[in-house]
Amino acid sequence: MLKIGLQALPIAVILFVALPHLPPLWGMPEGKSSETGLSEKITPGDVANLTRSDEKVFTATFKNTVPTMQQRYWRAMVLEQFDGKSWQVGDYRQARKQLLQLRPTTYQSEPAGERFSYQLLAEGNGNAWLYSLGTTVPATSNSASKIVVADDHTIMSRQPVLNRQTFNFNSYPAAPLKITGGQAELQVNLEYPEASNPRTVRWAKGLYQQSGDNTVFANRLMQYFATENFSYTLTPPVMPAAPVDAFLFEARQGFCAHYASAMALAFRAAGIPARLVSGYQGGDLISAKVMNVYQYDAHAWVEASLDGKTWQQFDPTTMVAASRLLYGFQSAFSNQQQDLPLFSRNRAHNVPALAQLYQFADTINYQWNRWVLGFDGATQQDMFTRLLGNTSMERMTLFMLAVVLFIAGLLAFYFVPRPAPRIKSESLRLYQDAQQEIYKVTGIARHNTSARTYARHVSGHINAAACTALDNFVKVFEAIEYQPGDHTKQRQLLRQHFKQLKKSLRHHPAK
Structure with missing residues (x-):
């Protein structure tokens, strides 16, 4: 049986690679129950809940350079609508994205600057948003056909990601995020309910008057979090009424969404367009160029427009928890997760033997997902294009004929009787x-x-x-x-x- 299995293995591999990978004939209807992880609406505290989950979000395989920990800001969604407590994707942005879905996307030439080329293997979660490092463009025609690059520089799949899918991207984190929506986009990011957090509004306006300059004001905001005895915690007190006021002037402890929400509102109160960005920060390397990102890496930060032309990134969390950025969430805050199961991934960073075991399992799982489960019809089409130059009917016919002849040759080699070797001596x-x-x-x-x-x-x-x-x-x-x-x-x-x-x-x- 072992001999037959070994003989059948190369034929099975050839058929797997060469035969068309057709989509399923039917599927289960999509429902909200399939969605996990980030949401299009964030209330401070929601992101903290994700830190208790070790569910994998995606795997990134880098072609050459791997970003440093400080560069690993994986943008997922831009939240521009603020009701005084929660941030969510605004109606303006939803309408723009729906319009983009209906027409082919045209991509500008790639920007200059440091580039990270990588393949993103996204886990199926029923959502359409993907994850990118700043200004991002598709790296292959296959990926270009599957995604939409939105006006807010986020990346969306044209279809919900219901199972594992691969996407190839080129990202330029240092390239400016240009404002593409003109005054309408700026105006949307200046709106806030003035009655909801009055102390924050008054304080921000006063601080801006003292600063007199957008850049100076931004620096003073960051310094405020560093010097006013704020702390970073996964279990902040409940702040039901005027939550930003309560956070800034009373509790002074919270998770990343608390800091980002407060800073974004302060920017808007000072007349500077700002918005919340949700995504993931960090990632665990399972090999030299392969990185897993988990739900516990969820993060929120701010983008503000100081010049009215581009969006600049601000992460106030780093002013109170620099280790979060330098070493990753799990390494920096394992002391706040002692109630988790002893052998959970969340606590593996403190147990070297357990960490190595998880890394080995992740490597095996990654290779299986990438080369077997991730080998879909689009990936196969890319492979044929690289091998044949183009996939015309004539070339595909010749290729399939070569495959058939090769398999026939293997079968003949296996089963056609051969004369016994002659003894030369x-x-x-x-x-x-x-x-x-x-x-x-x-x-x-x-x-x-x-x-x-x-x-x-x-x-x-x-x-x-x-x-x-x-x-x-x-x-x-x-x-x-x-x-x-x-x-x-x-x-x-x-x-x-x-x-x-x-x-x-x-x-x-x-x-």
Whole structure:
């Protein structure tokens, strides 16, 4: 069975790679229950709940350079509508995205600056948003056909990601995020309910008057979080009424969404367009160029427009929890997750042996997902394009014919009988003939015994003359095979002993 399995393996691999990968004929209807992780609406505290989940969100495989921890801001959604408590994707942005879905996307030339090329293997979660590092463009025609790059520089799949899918991107984190919606986009990001957090609004306006400049104001905001005894915690107190006021001036402790929400509102109150960005920060390397990102890496930060032309990134969380950015969430805040199961992934960073075990399992799982489960029809089409140049009917026909002929050749190699190999050495041929003559008389096969052992074994079953001839034959045979030098005379003598043995065996019975 093992031999048959090994013979079938290359044929199975060839068929898997070459045969068309058709989509399923039917599927389960999409529902909200399939959605996990981030949401299009965030209330401070929601992101903290995700830190208790070790569910994998995606795997990124980098072609060359891997971003540093400080560069791993994976943008997922831009939240521009604020009701005083929660941030969500605004009606304006939803309408723009629906419009983009209806028409082909045209991509501008790739920007200058440091580039990260990577393949994103997204887990199925029923959502359409994807994850990117700043300004991002598709790296292949296949990926370009599957995604939409929105006006807010987020990436969406044209269809909800219901199972694992791969996307190839080029990202430029240092490239400016240009404002594409003009004054309408700026105005949307200035709106806020003035009555909901009045202390924050008054404080931000006063701070701006003291600053007199957008950049100075932004720096003072960041310094406020660093100098006013704020702390980073997964279990902040409940702040039901005027939550930003309560956070800034009373509790002064919270998770990333608390800091981002407060800073974005302060920007808007000062007349500077700002918005909340939700996504993931960090990622665990499972090899030199492969990174897993989990739900516990969920994060929120701010984008503000100081110049009215581009969006700049601000992360106030770093002012109170720099280790979150430098070492990742799990390494920095494992002391706040002692109630989690002992062998959970969330606590593996403190147990080296457990961390190595998870890393090994992640590597095996990644290879299976990437090369087997992730090999869909679009990936196969990309492979054919790289191999054949173009996928015209003529080239595909020739390719499939080559595949069929190759498989036929393998089957012929496996199952067509082949003649037994000829023995080139005369001494070995004569010894094999001698065995056959002895077997005809005695019925005793040599199997794997040596020539001398075989001679002793059959000596009791053949006559004396045959025993003498066999003994002489074996001595000469061993001299030819195992002693160096010219064996011309010995080969002649071996032929004589063989003839004598064959003649003696005709006059059986055994002695």
